[in-house]
Amino acid sequence: MNTIPVEKTRCLIIGSGPAGYTAAIYAARANLSPILYEGIQPGGQLTTTTDIENFPGYPEGVSGYEMMQDLKKQAMRFGADVRIGIATQIDLSAAPYKVTIDGEKMLETDTLIFATGATAKYLGLPDEQKYAGMGVSACATCDGFFYRKKAVAVVGGGDTACEEALYLASLATIVYLIVRKPYLRASKVMQERVMNTPNIKVLFEHNTVGLFGENGVEGAHLVKRMGEEDEEKVDIQIDGFFLAIGHTPNSGLISEWVETDETGYIKTVPGTPRTNVPGVFAAGDVADPHYRQAITAAASGCMAAIEAERYLLHV
Ligand code: NDP
Numbered sequence: 474m475n476t477i478p479v480e481k482t483r484c485l486i487i488g489s490g491p492a493g494y495t496a497a498i499y500a501a502r503a504n505l506s507p508i509l510y511e512g513i514q515p516g517g518q519l520t521t522t523t524d525i526e527n528f529p530g531y532p533e534g535v536s537g538y539e540m541m542q543d544l545k546k547q548a549m550r551f552g553a554d555v556r557i558g559i560a561t562q563i564d565l566s567a568a569p570y571k572v573t574i575d576g577e578k579m580l581e582t583d584t585l586i587f588a589t590g591a592t593a594k595y596l597g598l599p600d601e602q603k604y605a606g607m608g609v610s611a612c613a614t615c616d617g618f619f620y621r622k623k624a625v626a627v628v629g630g631g632d633t634a635c636e637e638a639l640y641l642a643s644l645a646t647i648v649y650l651i652v653r654k655p656y657l658r659a660s661k662v663m664q665e666r667v668m669n670t671p672n673i674k675v676l677f678e679h680n681t682v683g684l685f686g687e688n689g690v691e692g693a694h695l696v697k698r699m700g701e702e703d704e705e706k707v708d709i710q711i712d713g714f715f716l717a718i719g720h721t722p723n724s725g726l727i728s729e730w731v732e733t734d735e736t737g738y739i740k741t742v743p744g745t746p747r748t749n750v751p752g753v754f755a756a757g758d759v760a761d762p763h764y765r766q767a768i769t770a771a772a773s774g775c776m777a778a779i780e781a782e783r784y785l786l787h788v
Contacts, residue, residue, distance in 0.1 A: 485510075488517065490590050518593070558575050560726060565585075586774070607688070625712060626651055627650050629650075631658045632663050636663065678697055724755075
């Protein structure tokens, strides 16, 4: 016998980054009385960056934490019910959809907005933690501006790494691209751009084993051809260390029910946040392998709430 308490709602939002909060603002203003669960990292990835300077409307920039607090307040002002809690199980076999929170409570919802974001991959070095917010970043678009006329390194050999290296090359004096293989995995066009940019130096067959610096990153310890007989230790002087070795979309909980691509990003009907399950929408980075910006996440959260409202008119 199921003894878990059940609560009913018309609109449930999972995730509290710009996508989730924006969906909550729009859904609340449409009188859907949304319930939002903040998830594992309240405020999402932006709470781990420093200042956000590219979100329109903040001419002086704003800290990621502050922006998320503002979005939360704005959602609550219109009646969104923002709660601490983690979705632990989802059942989309039939509407109303069932979502278990913290393993101890169930919500039945007519619409579900899934906005759980993505998590940047790190190498797993203790120094990445040690220098978090002090020179280590996983977003060149967010933090690159702080490295004007400085030296930086980007780790990775895919399209993201090349794109980030090119972006940083327009700001920094030198960009080291640290690639573990003897070749780039990125598309030909990106490879050519990287190779033709004079201030990008590609370090093939290099692995990072540590970072150093007194009050922030001042350099990285690399090993060339690690594990081979001719392995070589190399140190580079840098001010910023950027990871671009991929992101993991946080879709595991729902991937049994909605279509995802081969890397786990939720597939949506192009130009909309609609998944293949009626009334279930995906917003923000969990469905976006390409842009991953606060502004694009917020926009898709808005679209998801409008879609939820329209869907509810017809059920
Ligand atoms: P990818 O998975 O394509 O590339 C990841 C890169 O990181 C690879 O070079 C990989 O090395 C390297 N890497 C992974 N783990 C480690 C590690 N532990 N140490 C060192 N290096 C590591 O991810 P991307 O984010 O670059 O791209 C994801 C998808 O998005 C791709 O399909 C890409 O084409 C697409 N994309 C398209 C863009 C565009 O069209 N403008 C822009 C950005 C992304 P290795 O090769 O050795 O496995």
